[in-house]
Amino acid sequence: MTTPRPGSRAEQARLSEARILDAAAQAFFADGYERTTIRAVASAAGVESGLVMHYFGSKQELFRRVIEAAPAPEVTAAPGQAAEQILANLADRLTDEPVASLSMFRSMLTNPEAADAVSAAMARYRAQIAHTIPAEDAELRSAVISAVILGVIMSRHLVKSDELADADPEHIIRLLHPCMLALTADDAAPATSTHQEPGRDS
Structure with missing residues (x-):
């Protein structure tokens, strides 16, 4: 995967997306799924609500991405030794x-x-x-x-x-x-x- 050039549009997009995910994680973990709104996430991330929807499409998809990015236990042991x-x-x-x-x-x-x-x-x-x-x-x-x-x-x-x-x-x-x-x-x-x-x- 090619790393976006610093200052490029692709790098700015990557940073905006990461900022939104971080704000969403804090909101979901503090307030739960139902009480968290796209508007609140956008405000915390310092972007417009439309940009959140542009990157993620829906609150459900945003929540799914937050879960994917959250630390989670892994099982990597050999068969029979888990x-x-x-x-x-x-x-x-x-x-x-x-x-x-x-x-x-x-x-x-x-x-x-x-x-x-x-x-x-x-x-x-x-x-x-x-x-x-x-x-x-x-x-x-x-x-x-x-x-x-x-x-x-x-x-x-x-x-x-x-x-x-x-x-x-x-x-x-x-x-x-x-x-x-x-x-x-x-x-x-x-x-x-x-x-x-x-x-x-x-």
Whole structure:
């Protein structure tokens, strides 16, 4: 990719776009999706509202670009070795309240447009996890892992469940460790159920 020449029109456009994204990120994270307006973002970025629409087309697209640019956990471990990296990422998010993530989750729960954008970002993370799982049902396992992570983070930071909100992050990680090892391994065959339906003979 060619770097725009300093002072050129292309460089000015790049700087304006970056300034808009930065202003939008601050607005979305502080006020949520619904309360953030294109006019407010434009004012914070020092540009006209029309320029925001010229670069991004809609508030939903602007929100999607903000999510793409926000720091996000990555899973790059070798197949079968992802559990430790997943848990390390989660430990960081349990220790330091993830403001950007929580804002996205709040917006996802209250607005369908925001939910679509957040779902796309979550799908990318699930795909990274699935890539490291050497099992035929890797996509299902990655979906379960993602659901566990989402539930723990939201319960600790948003719902503020007493047990999770007050728990030592290291204790939570220790409890989750066997689960994550099983889900990311290649030898966790479906368990055979011993439950009998009512009315059936032993």
